[in-house]
Amino acid sequence: MQLSEQNTYTIQGIDPIRLTETYGSPLYVYDGATIRRKVAELQHAFSGVNMKIKFACKANTNLSILRLMREIGVELDVVSPGEFEMGKLAGYEGNQITFTPSGVPFSEVKTAVEAGAIVNVDSLPLLEWFGQTYGNTKPCLIRIKPNVAAGGNIKIMTAHADSKFGISVLLLDQILEIVKKYDIKIIGLHQHTGSDIKDAEPFLQVADILFETAKHFPDLEIIDLGGGFKVSYLPGDAVTDMELLGNKISERFKNFCSEYGRELQLWFEPGKFLVSESGYLLVTTTVVKEDPARNFVHVDSGLNHLIRPMMYGSYHHILNVSNPSGEEKPYNVVGYICETDTFATDRNLPEVRQGDTLAFLNAGAYGFSMSSNYNARFRPAEVLVDNGQEKLIRRRENLEDLLTSQEGL
Structure with a gap:
């Protein structure tokens, strides 16, 4: 103003x-110009890698905002069937939408998968069901809980040991056992640390955990580091240094891809940061x-x-x-x-x-x-x-x- x-x-x-x-x-x-500027800021920060932005639309589900996101090349991350339907009404194809549930009825997951969405599997029971239902005929991501506490306050931290979100990295052996049992097609690993994270260190910490975990999955296409970048609330408030963060994560990501043997796509799912x-x-x-x-x-x-x-x-x-x-x-x-x-x-x-x-x-x-x-x-x-x-x-x-x-x- x-x-x-x-x-x-x-x-x-x-x-x-x-x-x-x-x-x-x-x-x-x-203000649409601000949304465009924030998207451009994130794209510039990670211009050196194959990066895709997925708008966490729970932050703002107005169809006009979703259409603006689609216009500027941003895809969607949804958490409910209602958000998924809003995405389709805004013009998104099913394969441009990621469904990241949290303990939802499996019927919701089935609806999303059969509409073309890519699902982030967030629990061992859901992984078991997914394997029994689809085998290796449908791809999915696995949401890993890295057991790292970071964010503005405890209510918006989502990756610490007591968080309900994701499958603990300590259960990796059980994850691999289920994946092998049903030959599940795992194309990506996902995590979301929380919100209002100012410093690069928590992002680097969880990235390293995810990169190490990824070595156990030979067919990955995607590493999804979630979102949580800090925005400015007070005049002069400290924010995430996106240039610094982009450089540091991009370097780690490139090194990981080199070790992994091929280039993967790096995803982010900002919500608040964009709008x-x-x-x-x-x-x-x-x-x-x-x-x-x-x-x-x-x-x-x-x-x-x-x-x-x-x-x-x-x-x-x-x-x-x-x-x-x-x-x-x-x-x-x-x-x-x-x-x-x-x-x-x-x-x-x-x-x-x-x-x-x-x-x-x-x-x-x-x-x-x-x-x-x-x-x-x-x-x-x-x-x-x-x-x-x-x-x-x-x-x-x-x-x-x-x-x-x-x-x-």
């Missing part, structure tokens, strides 16, 4: 206040409550629209786009849900007045996709700004949407 001559902030030259006047408040807004910075949640101040203990700013949104601060303790930078030059004061910014839904505590903001528009930054990932109708509230509209055009990509919900699937009306 930048300051306009009218002393309000603009998003890529578009006034967020006008956007809320046009499409209502609260409102999710996504987080593109998104803004615009809200309107409903009440400013001056209390002896705190000053409270109430807004027309809550954990039903953006649950991350309550679920993960995540930080979202907040701008007062209506009064950016006002005198700064400390506020608790809170929602309208009948729960404790605090977006920010003791946050210094330019003076906030009733009716002011606030912008929550870094809301492009796990915002709308984790939203709900709690308190029978409607979910907001979504707008995509791309190539100088703004487009409503999801209308605001209404009461009919809440009642459509209910019986006895």
